[in-house]
Amino acid sequence: MSMNRRDVLLGTAAVSVAGSLAGRAGVVLAAAPSAKTYGMIEISASGITVSVYHLSREMLAGSSGASGFERLAPRRVGDAFSVLASPLRPGAEDSAAEETVELVAGLIKRLSDEQGIAPADVCVIASSGVASFSAPLIRIIDARLRARTGQHLDVITARDEARLTFDWVVRQRKRAEVALFDIGSGNLKGGIYDGSGRRAPFRDLSAPFGTKTTAGAVKLRWPDVRTFDFGARAAEFYADTIGPQMRPQIEATPALQRRQEVYLSGGIVWATAMILRPKQMAAKPVWLEMTRDDFAAVAKLIADGTPYGVGLATDLNETERAWVTKTMKTVRNTFNPHQMAAGAALGDGLVRQLDPTGTKRFVFPTFANNAWSSQYLIERFELGKMRLAA
Numbered sequence: 099m100s101m102n103r104r105d106v107l108l109g110t111a112a113v114s115v116a117g118s119l120a121g122r123a124g125v126v127l128a129a130a131p132s133a134k135t136y137g138m139i140e141i142s143a144s145g146i147t148v149s150v151y152h153l154s155r156e157m158l159a160g161s162s163g164a165s166g167f168e169r170l171a172p173r174r175v176g177d178a179f180s181v182l183a184s185p186l187r188p189g190a191e192d193s194a195a196e197e198t199v200e201l202v203a204g205l206i207k208r209l210s211d212e213q214g215i216a217p218a219d220v221c222v223i224a225s226s227g228v229a230s231f232s233a234p235l236i237r238i239i240d241a242r243l244r245a246r247t248g249q250h251l252d253v254i255t256a257r258d259e260a261r262l263t264f265d266w267v268v269r270q271r272k273r274a275e276v277a278l279f280d281i282g283s284g285n286l287k288g289g290i291y292d293g294s295g296r297r298a299p300f301r302d303l304s305a306p307f308g309t310k311t312t313a314g315a316v317k318l319r320w321p322d323v324r325t326f327d328f329g330a331r332a333a334e335f336y337a338d339t340i341g342p343q344m345r346p347q348i349e350a351t352p353a354l355q356r357r358q359e360v361y362l363s364g365g366i367v368w369a370t371a372m373i374l375r376p377k378q379m380a381a382k383p384v385w386l387e388m389t390r391d392d393f394a395a396v397a398k399l400i401a402d403g404t405p406y407g408v409g410l411a412t413d414l415n416e417t418e419r420a421w422v423t424k425t426m427k428t429v430r431n432t433f434n435p436h437q438m439a440a441g442a443a444l445g446d447g448l449v450r451q452l453d454p455t456g457t458k459r460f461v462f463p464t465f466a467n468n469a470w471s472s473q474y475l476i477e478r479f480e481l482g483k484m485r486l487a488a
Contacts, residue, residue, distance in 0.1 A: 133152065133153070133154035133155070133156070134152070134153060134154075134219065135150060135151070135152050135153075135213065135214070135215055135219070136150070136151050136152075136153060136215065136219050136220070136221065136475060136479075137149070137150055137151075137206075137209040137213065137215045137219065137220035137221070138150075138151065138220070138221050138223070138471055138472075138475055139202055139205050139206070139220060139221070139222045139223070140223050140224075140225065140468065140471045141184065141198065141202070141222070141223070141224040141225065141228055141239075141251075142184075142224070142225040142227060142228050142282070142283065142284065143184075143225065143227040143228045143231075143282065143283035143284030143285075143308060143310050143311065144184070144282075144283040144310070144365065144432065145184040146184050146198075146201060146202070146205070147468060147471075148205050148208075148209070149468060149471070149472070150209070150213055150215070151170065151472070151475055153170070153475070153476070153479045157169065157170070163269060163270040163271060164269060164270075165265065165266060165267055165268055165269050166265055166266035166267075166469075166472060166473040166476050167266055167267060167463075167465050167469075167472075168269070169476065170472060170475075170476055184198070184228075185197040185198050185201070192235065192238065194232075194235060195235045195238040195239045195242065196242065198235075198239050199239055199242045199243050199246055202222060202239075202243060202247075202249075203243070203246050203247050206220050206222075206247055206249065217247055217248065217249060218248075220249065221252070221474070221475060221478065222243065222249050222250070222251050222252070223251070223252045223253070223254060223471060223474065224236055224239075224251055224252070224253045224254070225254060225259065225282070225284060226253070226254055226255050226256040226258075226259055226284070226285060226287070227256075227282050227283060227284015227285045227308055227311065228284055229253050230284060230285060230306050230311075231284070231311065236251065236253060239251055254470065254474065256285055256287040256302070256304040256306075257287070257289075257300075257302040257304070258470075259280070259282075259287055259470040260278070260280065260287040260288050260289045260300075260302045260303075260304065260470075261289065261300045261302065262469070262470035262471075262473040262474055262477075263278060263280050263287075263288075263363060263466065263469040263470045263473070264278045264288075264289065264291070264300065265473050266466065266469040266470065266472055266473040267361055267363070267463045267465075267466055267469060268361070270294055270296070271294055272294070273290075273291035273293065273294040273298060274291060274292075274293050274294040274298070275294075275357065275359060276290075276357055276359045276360065276361055277289070277290045277354055277357040277359070277360045277361070277452070278290075278360070278361040278362075278363070279303075279360065279361070279362055279363075279448060279452075280362075280363045280364045280466070280469075280470075281308060281309060281362065281363070281364035281365070281366050281367060281441065281444055281445055281448065282308040282309070282364050282365070283308045283309050283310040283311070283364075283365060284306075284308040284310065284311050285304060285305065285306050285307060285308045285311065286304060286305045286307060286308055286340070286344075286444065286448065287302065287303070287304035287305075288302070288303055288304070289301050289302035289303055289351075290351065290353055290354050290357055292353060301351050301353070301354070303344065303347040303348065303351065303354075304347075305340050305343045305344055306343075307339070307340050307444065308364075308441075308444070309364070309365060309366045309433065309437055309440055309441035309444060310433075310437050310440070312332060312335065312336075312340070312440040312441070312443070312444050313328075313332070313436045313437045313439070313440035313441075315335060315339070316328065316331050316332050316335050316436075316440060317436070319331075319335065323436075325400065325403075325405070325435045325436060325439065326400075326401055326403065327401070328400070328435070328436050328439040328440070329397040329400050329401050329439040329442060329443055330401070332439050332440045332442075332443030332444070333397070333443040333446070333447065335443070336443050336444060336446075336447035337447065340444065340447060341447055341451060344448070344451055345451065348451060348452070354452070357458075358457065358458050358459060359458070359459045359461065360449075360452060360453070360458055360459070360460050360461070361460075361461050361462070361463055361466075362388060362445070362449075362460055362461070362462055363462065363463060363466035363467075363469060364441075364466075365432055365433065365441070366393075366433070366438070366441030366442065366444065366445055367388070367445065367462050368429075368462070368464075368467070369396075369429045369432070369433055369438065369441070370388075370392050370393060370396050370441075370442070370445065371386055371388070371462055371464075372422070372425055372426060372429055373396055373399065373406060373407040373426075373429075374392055374395060374396065374407075376407075376410070376411050376414065376418075376422045376426075377411055377413055377414055377418060379422070379425070379464070380414065380417075380418040380421050380422055382464070383464055384463070384464060384465060385461050385462070385463055385464070386461065386462040386464055387459075387460075387461060387462075388460040388461060388462050389460065390449050390450070390453055390456055390458070390460060392445075392460075393441075393442045393443075393444075393445035393446035393449065394442070394446050396438065396442040397439060397442040397443060397446060400435060400438055400439045400442065401439075405435040405438045405439070406426060406429060406430060406438075407426075410422060410423065
């Protein structure tokens with residue numbers, strides 16, 4: 099479902115990729131009780147992620163102006179679990195749609211069996227990144243999933259992902275002070291608010307290339323590319339393809355240049371932080387300071403044959419070493435060296451476009467994983483609250 103903020107909060111966004119949902123009472127979360135547990139299944143370019151949340155009116159009430167993270171984070175139930183090998187890939191055949199339906203149906207049943215969550219209380223959403231290269235398959239999945247489980251697949255636009263991520267991370271009073279960009283696996287998106295008021299407009303910027311889709315595009319253009327020169331090719335691709343798409347958007351958003359603080363999120367940002375600052379990451383910070391040269395540093399490591407760093411830092415204690423070792427395995431499972439090189443080139447190109455003079459502050463909100471999908475769930479819950487109050 100392609101939504102904007104007004105549609106979500108007023109309850110008028112009832113159109114999915116397969117057509118109108120009007121007439122279904124509240125789709126998933128309308129008429130929400132005072133407290134309830136919900137499931138979230140997100141299909142993205144990275145894979146299929148499943149999360150469980152406990153929401154209540156009391157938790158969300160009285161928190162006007164707080165970020166979504168501040169409102170919701172204490173009530174997430176356990177850790178998210180992922181099916182990293184999603185069937186949906188660029189060029190996938192129709193069989194990938196049926197395989198995805200089977201996976202999602204199985205996850206809905208798992209949420210019911212293990213968590214006691216009714217199928218009607220599970221949101222199934224697809225990211226703009228995966229929809230950008232699988233739109234026909236997404237339509238097939240929606241129709242077959244609806245026939246199989248009664249669930250609809252909502253597709254979120256890049257603009258709404260950017261806005262939802264911003265609202266998850268940034269407090270209302272800081273809206274006019276910061277910019278936020280998310281380097282996803284399927285695309286790049288971000289933006290700013292023109293002001294801090296509740297009705298301030300959101301200005302979005304995006305490009306249809308993320309860490310994994312950029313890697314695929316580089317391989318398509320240079321079939322013989324190898325790991326040692328993948329970063330250079332990816333930087334060339336940014337310079338002649340992605341940068342020219344971002345430039346007019348940046349120039350058309352003069353307020354963006356006045357934002358001296360830029361929040362960066364996305365898998366490649368997390369991977370970069372793990373490689374360059376493992377001890378700081380092991381301390382589980384909420385915010386992590388980044389530099390303008392971090393992505394270039396990772397690109398150099400890749401070119402030198404050490405895409406995941408040169409080994410564990412010597413200043414880690416036993417507990418930190420165990421956590422870093424486990425987390426770096428997840429980094430390796432998430433991004434292969436070519437994808438790491440593509441993501442580093444994407445991040446480096448972006449920060450230099452945003453900060454040509456080297457004066458801005460870059461910050462990684464470490465809690466931004468699954469940010470837009472979490473914020474989406476809050477707003478769907480609040481939609482139910484408003485309908486009950488009507």
